[in-house]
Amino acid sequence: MSGTRAALLWFGLLGAPAAWVLHLVLGYGLQEADCSAGASHWGLSSHPLEIAVTAVAAAIGLAAACAAGWSWRQVDRGSADPKGRVGFMAFGGIIVSLLFLAIIGVGGVGAVYLHPCTPG
Amino acid sequence: MTSPAARLQLALAPGRVRPSRSNGWWGMLLLVATEAALFGVLIASYFYVRFKTVDWPPDGIPDPNVLKALGLTALVVATTVPIFLAERGIRRGSQSLLRLGLLAATLIAGLYTVLQAYQLNEDWKSFTARTDTYGSLYFTITGAHLLHVGAGVLLLGWVTVRAWLRAYAIDRNAAVQVTALYWYFVNALAAVVFLAVYLSPLL
Amino acid sequence: MATTVERVERLERLWEEPTGIRTALLTVDHKKIGVRYLITASLFFVAAGLEALALRTQLASPRNDLLGPKTFNALFSMHGVTMIFLFVTPMLSGFGNYFVPLLIGSRDMAFPRLNAFSYWVYLSSGLFLYSSFLFGVAPNDGWFNYVPLSEHRFTPGRNIDFYALGLTFLAISSTAGAINFIVTIFRLRAPGMSINRMPLFCWAVLGTSFSLIFALPALTAANVFLELERKFGFHFFQPAKGGDPLLWQHLFWIFGHPDVYIIFLPAVGIVSSIVPVFSRREMVAYAWVALATIATAFIGFGVWVHHMFATGLPQISMIFFSAASLIITIPSGVQIFAWSATALRGRPVLKTPFLFVLGFITVFVVGGLTGVMFAAIPFDQQVTDSYFVVAHFHYVLFGGAVFPILAAVYYWVPKITGRLLDERLGQASFWLIFVGFNLTFFPMHISGLLGMPRRVYTYPDGMGWGIYNLLSTIGSFTLALGILAVIVNVVWSRRSGEPAGSDPWGGNTLEWATTSPPPHYNFPVIPIVTSANPNWDVVDRLADTTRLNRGELVLDDGHETLATTLLDADSDEVLEMPSESPWPLLVALALSVVFVFLLVDHYVVAAIGGLLTAAAVAGWHSEKPRIS
Numbered sequence: 001m002s003g004t005r006a007a008l009l010w011f012g013l014l015g016a017p018a019a020w021v022l023h024l025v026l027g028y029g030l031q032e033a034d035c036s037a038g039a040s041h042w043g044l045s046s047h048p049l050e051i052a053v054t055a056v057a058a059a060i061g062l063a064a065a066c067a068a069g070w071s072w073r074q075v076d077r078g079s080a081d082p083k084g085r086v087g088f089m090a091f092g093g094i095i096v097s098l099l100f101l102a103i104i105g106v107g108g109v110g111a112v113y114l115h116p117c118t119p120g
Numbered sequence: 121m122t123s124p125a126a127r128l129q130l131a132l133a134p135g136r137v138r139p140s141r142s143n144g145w146w147g148m149l150l151l152v153a154t155e156a157a158l159f160g161v162l163i164a165s166y167f168y169v170r171f172k173t174v175d176w177p178p179d180g181i182p183d184p185n186v187l188k189a190l191g192l193t194a195l196v197v198a199t200t201v202p203i204f205l206a207e208r209g210i211r212r213g214s215q216s217l218l219r220l221g222l223l224a225a226t227l228i229a230g231l232y233t234v235l236q237a238y239q240l241n242e243d244w245k246s247f248t249a250r251t252d253t254y255g256s257l258y259f260t261i262t263g264a265h266l267l268h269v270g271a272g273v274l275l276l277g278w279v280t281v282r283a284w285l286r287a288y289a290i291d292r293n294a295a296v297q298v299t300a301l302y303w304y305f306v307n308a309l310a311a312v313v314f315l316a317v318y319l320s321p322l323l
Numbered sequence: 324m325a326t327t328v329e330r331v332e333r334l335e336r337l338w339e340e341p342t343g344i345r346t347a348l349l350t351v352d353h354k355k356i357g358v359r360y361l362i363t364a365s366l367f368f369v370a371a372g373l374e375a376l377a378l379r380t381q382l383a384s385p386r387n388d389l390l391g392p393k394t395f396n397a398l399f400s401m402h403g404v405t406m407i408f409l410f411v412t413p414m415l416s417g418f419g420n421y422f423v424p425l426l427i428g429s430r431d432m433a434f435p436r437l438n439a440f441s442y443w444v445y446l447s448s449g450l451f452l453y454s455s456f457l458f459g460v461a462p463n464d465g466w467f468n469y470v471p472l473s474e475h476r477f478t479p480g481r482n483i484d485f486y487a488l489g490l491t492f493l494a495i496s497s498t499a500g501a502i503n504f505i506v507t508i509f510r511l512r513a514p515g516m517s518i519n520r521m522p523l524f525c526w527a528v529l530g531t532s533f534s535l536i537f538a539l540p541a542l543t544a545a546n547v548f549l550e551l552e553r554k555f556g557f558h559f560f561q562p563a564k565g566g567d568p569l570l571w572q573h574l575f576w577i578f579g580h581p582d583v584y585i586i587f588l589p590a591v592g593i594v595s596s597i598v599p600v601f602s603r604r605e606m607v608a609y610a611w612v613a614l615a616t617i618a619t620a621f622i623g624f625g626v627w628v629h630h631m632f633a634t635g636l637p638q639i640s641m642i643f644f645s646a647a648s649l650i651i652t653i654p655s656g657v658q659i660f661a662w663s664a665t666a667l668r669g670r671p672v673l674k675t676p677f678l679f680v681l682g683f684i685t686v687f688v689v690g691g692l693t694g695v696m697f698a699a700i701p702f703d704q705q706v707t708d709s710y711f712v713v714a715h716f717h718y719v720l721f722g723g724a725v726f727p728i729l730a731a732v733y734y735w736v737p738k739i740t741g742r743l744l745d746e747r748l749g750q751a752s753f754w755l756i757f758v759g760f761n762l763t764f765f766p767m768h769i770s771g772l773l774g775m776p777r778r779v780y781t782y783p784d785g786m787g788w789g790i791y792n793l794l795s796t797i798g799s800f801t802l803a804l805g806i807l808a809v810i811v812n813v814v815w816s817r818r819s820g821e822p823a824g825s826d827p828w829g830g831n832t833l834e835w836a837t838t839s840p841p842p843h844y845n846f847p848v849i850p851i852v853t854s855a856n857p858n859w860d861v862v863d864r865l866a867d868t869t870r871l872n873r874g875e876l877v878l879d880d881g882h883e884t885l886a887t888t889l890l891d892a893d894s895d896e897v898l899e900m901p902s903e904s905p906w907p908l909l910v911a912l913a914l915s916v917v918f919v920f921l922l923v924d925h926y927v928v929a930a931i932g933g934l935l936t937a938a939a940v941a942g943w944h945s946e947k948p949r950i951s
Contacts, residue, residue: 017621024625024643031639036171042323050639085891088519092614099618103625103650110642120638120700140888140895143433143506150502150536158540161577165544165559165570178565249557253565256557260548274937295944 001086005074008067009086012093015064016100023057023104027111035117046116054108061101068093142294145301152305155268159309162264163316166257176321177254181247184258189318192239196232196269197307199225206283207300213290215283222280222296225303229273236266258317265306265313272306275299327872331847333879338430338843340903349903351435352843356442357421358739363446364414365810370453371405372806374398376799379763383796385784395780396463397482401456403466404486407582408493409449411724415589416441416500418731419528421739423504425834425841426522428513428850428857430884431900433506436907436943437499443911444496448489451918455485462486465778467579468549470560470571475553484553484922487546492918494539501532509889513833514876515852516892519610522832522855526613527592530620534581534588537624542578545571554924569634576627584623586720588616590727591658594680597734598662600830601677602669605856608661615654615661622651632700633707641700648698655691659684675749676828679730682757686722690715693768708778711771717764729756729809736813737827741839742820744812752812755805762798766791831856836864849876849885852892906943913939 001009027050033039034046071090075081170176177183202221209217240262249259279299282288288296325333340346340355350356378398381390390398420438424431432438455461460482464473473483508525549571551557558564560571599606606612628636628644662684671677693715697703706712729752737743770791775782782788826835835858837846848871854860870876878885882902886895916932 020625020647024647028640028643031637032171035637035640038173038176039171046639083515083517083520083891085517085519088610091610095611096614096618099650099653102653103622103646106649107643107646110646111639114638114642116637116639118638119635120632120641140510140886143510143886143898146506146509147434147437147502150505151498154498154536154540157537158544161541161544161574165548165574168570168573169565169567172567173565249551249555253558253561256548256551256559256566260551260557271937278941 001080005071009071009089009093012064012068012071013089013096015067015093016061016097019057019060019064020100020103022060023053023107026053027107031111031116047112050108050111050116054104054111057104058101058108061097061104065094065097065101068097142297144294144298148298148301152301156305156309159261159264159312162257162261163312166261166316167320169253169257170320173254177247179247179252179254181251181254183321184318186318186322188239189314192232192236193310193314193318195235196229196310199228199232200304200307202228203300203303207293207296210283210288210293210296211290215286215288218288218293218296219280219283222276222283226273226276226280229269229276229303233266233269233273236262236269240266261313261317265309268306268309272303275302325874330871330874330877330879334844334847334877335842337879337882340843346903348908349439349905351431351439351901351904351907353420353424353432353435353438354739354841354843356438357417357419359442360413360417360420360445363442363449364410364417367405367409367449368414368806369810371402371410372803374402374405376803378402379796379799381780382782382792384793385782385786385789387781390780392780393463396465396778397456397461399778400462400465400468400486401452404452404462404490406720407466407586408490409445409452411586411720411728412497413445414728415531415586415593415724418593418728418735419504419524419589420500422735422834423507423525423528424511425837425845426525426832427508427511427516428833428846428852429507429511430845430849430878431511432503433511434503435901436904437503438907439904440907440911441496441500441503443908444499444914445493447911447915448493448496448918451492451915451922452485452489455482455489460485462489467575468571469575470549470568473549473571474560481922484550487550487553488918488922491543491546492914494543495914497535498539501535504528504532505536510886510895511884511898512887512892513850513852513857514885514887514892514894516857516887518890518892519613520852520855520857520892521613523595523606523609523612523616524589524592524832526616527588527595530616531585531588534585534620534623538578538581538585540578541574545574545578548574550921569631572631572634573627576630577624579630580627581620581623583720584620587723588620590683590724591616593727593731593734594662594683595658596832597676597680597730598665599669599856600734600828601672601674601680602666603672603829604665604669605831605859606661607664607668608657609855611657612661615657618654619651622647622654626651629698629703632703645698645700649695652691652695652698659688674733675744675746675753676730676734678750678753679726679733682753683722683726683730686718686726686757686760690718690720690722694719706771708776709771710767710775710777713777714764714767714771717767721760721764726756729753732809732813734828735834736816737820737823738834738839738841740817740820741823742816742818743823743827744816744820748808748812748815752805752808755808756802757805759798759800759802759805763795763802764798766794766798826858831859833857836867847871847877849878851876901946904943904946906939906946910936910939910943 030044030046030049030053033042033044068090072087072094075087075090081087202224206218206221206225209221240259247255249256276299279295340350340352377390378395381387381395420432460480462468462482462485464478464483468483468486471477508529512521548559552559558566560566560568595606595612625647626644628641629648632641697715733744733749770788773787775786775788823839825838833850836850848867850857850867851863853863857863876885878897882900883897884900886898887893888895913932913936917929917936920929920932
């Protein structure tokens with residue numbers, strides 16, 4: 001399998017989970033920084049940044065879903081896959097991407113609409 | 121370690137001249153992953169406490185000496201070069217590159233260990249782990265790294281001795297690969313600890 | 324040219340181990356080690372069960388004085404610690420150890436000596452923890468050991484040191500085991516067993532093992548911080564010194580939540596093994612189930628703050644974790660639908676293993692429903708630290724792990740002993756356990772909503788909680804009777820059970836392609852696999868016999884097994900595996916010295932133990948493979 005094909009296959013599988021991790025770490029981290037005594041002087045106003053992080057994460061997740069979808073179509077059109085392993089990874093990428101996009105979406109809605117630094 | 125007879129039995133894919141990484145290499149990769157997670161958690165704890173603390177370092181503790189730390193970090197990270205030359209050397213059959221590379225790395229690593237231990241001892245004179253949480257985190261993180269370096273020095277020493285006793289060859293050097301992997305990790309860690317604990321307080 | 328009989332005899336000579344004490348201490352046979360894990364874990368289960376019965380007896384009526392608060396605290400703490408750390412994960416490890424090499428068509432685990440080492444350290448750390456009872460200082464701050472109560476100024480006794488050091492010791496065993504399973508599954512699968520043809524139990528073990536690799540360090544860090552505070556006066560959790568008690572909670576739950584998936588996933592793997600066999604059709608949506616397993620493990624790392632919804636964190640911080648906690652139910656739901664569809668579209672055989680699977684589905688779904696309720700922060704904040712939580716986690720843990728373990732006992736023990744368990748006693752044990760379990764834990768939902776807090780050694784009259792507690796206690800003794808029935812069944816069947824033969828259930832995976840019990844070398848010839856249900860592929864299994872007769876892939880030149888490539892399982896190389904060795908035990912003993920002397924503050928001796936450990940590890944790596 002060519003390097004590009006393999007890269008797209010792996011990105012399709014791992015891109016959305018990686019985007020979610022980014023969303024979680026940065027989203028949570030920025031809120032904590034903004035609301036804390038020791039880091040608020042960095043002036044990381046969290047609201048626009050939360051929106052930005054959510055948008056970037058969603059974009060990466062969507063790109064991964066597309067990459068997985070493309071890989072899946074390649075298999076469908078008959079590219080070599082004697083053991084079904086490539087199709088498995090491509091199909092996996094599609095459903096995994098949708099799942100992690102859902103988490104980014106639900107979390108992002110909250111991050112955008114809730115008020116920063118309100119205790120829960 | 122495939123006997124000629126066994127190789128005949130295997131339908132080795134065309135173009136596959138040497139087998140994949142050894143089991144031991146995978147094992148070390150996973151050990152590296154778990155230790156990396158450990159340091160991840162230690163450093164996350166450092167920033168967690170830092171976010172809550174208005175002055176950093178608190179309680180009048182002086183800023184860390186970035187230049188000294190940079191020098192020491194550079195010293196240990198530099199050992200990446202002899203280690204790389206040594207492990208690539210033996211994969212191409214060069215005993216001399218292997219031996220000299222390993223010896224150089226072991227000696228420099230040993231020197232770094234002594235110097236870093238001395239430096240931490242000096243730091244302890246101005247603040248200790250009992251002073252406050254900053255102190256506890258500082259010494260726990262740097263101490264944990266030093267312990268990993270120490271283990272690495274033992275490992276390097278062991279492999280160096282065996283290399284000089286001609287234990288390794290072009291097709292029998294898994295131990296060198298595995299040791300090198302661990303050592304690259306320890307060096308990457310040195311850079312991360314430097315950025316987190318020595319450089320970031322200045323931000 | 325050797326004949327088939329000569330080859331098999333040679334394999335037998337290469338792989339057999341003599342009986343006796345020496346072999347018992349030196350063995351690296353994954354099957355023997357697997358059985359040890361199963362027996363040791365079962366003993367810890369009984370211990371934790373007796374602790375629970377004592378707790379339930381105390382709580383049966385209000386203002387009871389059977390147990391005082393100090394004893395009660397130690398008992399519920401050790402009940403939790405034992406069940407989670409010393410029973411459920413090692414029990415599943417035991418099944419993994421015995422069956423993963425068989426399931427993938429291999430002759431051993433990737434690191435046989437590391438396997439033996441993992442067991443010795445598990446045993447040592449378990450004894451270390453339980454020895455605390457002998458000195459009257461059992462851990463007593465709950466299984467999650469929150470600061471500040473666990474700090475030195477509030478618990479000066481050694482209770483907490485047993486906890487922190489004991490669990491750190493155990494983590495070494497679990498990490499080693501996880502590394503072993505991952506490399507085994509990555510490298511030793513039979514030719515043709517590409518990742519999409521791997522048994523679902525192996526996917527589960529893979530997910531579990533990666534979770535252990537990344538989650539245990541958080542627990543170790545927490546325990547190390549705590550011990551540095553307790554023994555050397557460091558500061559991590561004290562606000563007056565710039566620290567934060569919530570740091571313990573974060574670190575603990577960064578481990579603690581993935582831990583529940585570490586418990587749940589192998590159990591779910593067992594269910595995925597049993598459902599197709601007892602439905603007599605292949606698993607519906609195999610790919611979905613495999614991916615759901617890994618997705619659950621992965622998302623499990625991003626939900627930990629849901630254990631801290633009542634700690635005053637900012638709303639936006641918590642919402643990320645609420646989102647993941649909601650969505651993580653989807654992959655679990657997918658698996659439940661897949662199992663249900665497989666059973667409904669198949670022709671189910673309602674024997675004991677399948678009954679326990681049905682019990683698992685019922686109980687786990689109830690637990691899952693209350694779990695979704697917890698993901699809603701406002702509801703969570705009302706029921707935090709009440710018996711509603713106790714009900715929830717027992718439904719998901721007992722339902723999600725113990726029922727599948729019991730199913731595995733009835734399903735897989737016949738492969739280990741060569742004899743089936745009694746079916747009627749099996750069914751009776753199932754009903755006793757199912758009824759007893761629900762009678763014990765369902766009333767706790769109610770008493771929790773009525774306000775009964777958890778971890779109380781007694782409660783007042785007139786709160787309306789008494790009746791529910793009494794029902795729970797009656798249920799717990801019923802449950803205990805059911806467990807006793809299982810134990811009796813296992814012990815009895817070893818001698819008197821009906822012979823099982825290679826394949827009593829019509830299994831679809833490779834462990835059923837060899838004898839019961841398997842020979843020391845597992846398979847006389849390395850199987851070649853072309854689907855996810857290799858034992859149902861009659862043509863392939865006949866081809867194995869042909870290759871045995873032709874001497875292809877018999878690997879009888881030494882103590883050998885086959886390594887294959889990671890994704891596609893193409894043949895890669897022949898590996899010479901270690902046999903009996905003293906080093907695993909010696910390293911484990913040296914480590915025990917380290918931990919015992921750290922406990923009693925003799926740091927110099929502990930350091931010497933550390934050097935002995937390093938020396939023993941060097942010895943281990945100097946050992947030459949023995950070719951008999």
